[in-house]
Amino acid sequence: MSTIATSTVATIRTRSHSLLSDYAVLVKPRVSLMVIIYAAASFYLGSLASGISPFHLGLVKALFGISLVTAGSSVLNQALERTTDRRMPRTADRPMAQHRIGLAHGLILGFLLVFGGSIYLTLATPPITGMLTLITAIGYVAIYTPLKRITSLNTFIGAFPGALPGLIGWTAARGVVEWPAVALFAILFVWQFPHFMAIGWLYRADYAHAGIRLAATQQPASEAARSSAFQALFYAVLMIPASLWPTWLHVTGTPYAVAAILLDAGYLAATIRFLRITRSPDDPKNRTLARQLLKVSVIYLPLLLLAMIFDAKGRLIF
Numbered sequence: 001m002s003t004i005a006t007s008t009v010a011t012i013r014t015r016s017h018s019l020l021s022d023y024a025v026l027v028k029p030r031v032s033l034m035v036i037i038y039a040a041a042s043f044y045l046g047s048l049a050s051g052i053s054p055f056h057l058g059l060v061k062a063l064f065g066i067s068l069v070t071a072g073s074s075v076l077n078q079a080l081e082r083t084t085d086r087r088m089p090r091t092a093d094r095p096m097a098q099h100r101i102g103l104a105h106g107l108i109l110g111f112l113l114v115f116g117g118s119i120y121l122t123l124a125t126p127p128i129t130g131m132l133t134l135i136t137a138i139g140y141v142a143i144y145t146p147l148k149r150i151t152s153l154n155t156f157i158g159a160f161p162g163a164l165p166g167l168i169g170w171t172a173a174r175g176v177v178e179w180p181a182v183a184l185f186a187i188l189f190v191w192q193f194p195h196f197m198a199i200g201w202l203y204r205a206d207y208a209h210a211g212i213r214l215a216a217t218q219q220p221a222s223e224a225a226r227s228s229a230f231q232a233l234f235y236a237v238l239m240i241p242a243s244l245w246p247t248w249l250h251v252t253g254t255p256y257a258v259a260a261i262l263l264d265a266g267y268l269a270a271t272i273r274f275l276r277i278t279r280s281p282d283d284p285k286n287r288t289l290a291r292q293l294l295k296v297s298v299i300y301l302p303l304l305l306l307a308m309i310f311d312a313k314g315r316l317i318f
Helices: 002-016 017-026 029-049 055-082 082-088 103-124 127-147 154-163 166-176 177-200 202-212 222-246 254-278 288-312
Strands: none
Touching: 017 055, 017 103, 029 055, 029 103, 029 166, 029 288, 055 082, 055 103, 055 127, 055 166, 082 166, 103 127, 103 202, 127 154, 127 166, 177 202, 177 222, 177 254, 177 288, 222 254, 222 288, 254 288
């Protein structure tokens, strides 16, 4: 066993855990929070388009159901990836990877949250919201997660369920899929690629060791660098028209468009810097470039949503 692996195991063995803390790890609160925030912003815009205040009980009901399904999807994801998680230092201490929570326990908890949340959304919000949320969970758990060990196309395929919160929040407010909802879907779909290319490169050694197929884990390293960098660049450029789509639909106005262009410029600049990994793929400094792009991507999306909310017009023109 390597020194790093030995150190990781020793750390895990000396760390204390409780059932509550293990549940918190299972539901991936930071990932769930991002989904909830995006769905809430989408609900806000949809409510304004309906001419009603977005701050009503419907928002609470929608976010509660979405939170349940998102948490359940994370639990089921870790149930399927418990062996893979055990091979990577950053995930080795997850409760199912370390057998602190058994497979049956995890599966029951995950299915209860997913189906309970979907049923609740179907009853408490427009039925299409519950259906879309369930489709998101199925796409993430049953399609995207297994594909991670089969093909690097998993990133593209997984981006579809990853972007559905844009539709889910809108339908919870409006009860129907409309072009502004599609625009919100497109923004989240495109945003994911530079974000995940950065994550893939930052943890490429871990992913390769675990057998996860990504652009960053291709061989040789030069091919992995080109694939990761140019995919990130392509979608960072595509982010510009995607982010401006709400203005074209008159959901937002000129102030939002200006803010979106400025944010797009920052995202694109970070992605262009990320291209340097193609010069010398094995240079340890490339991790810094990946980390910088990851930070910019995490800052970019909430700021874009805030600009969208503050400049929301509450009217639809097609």
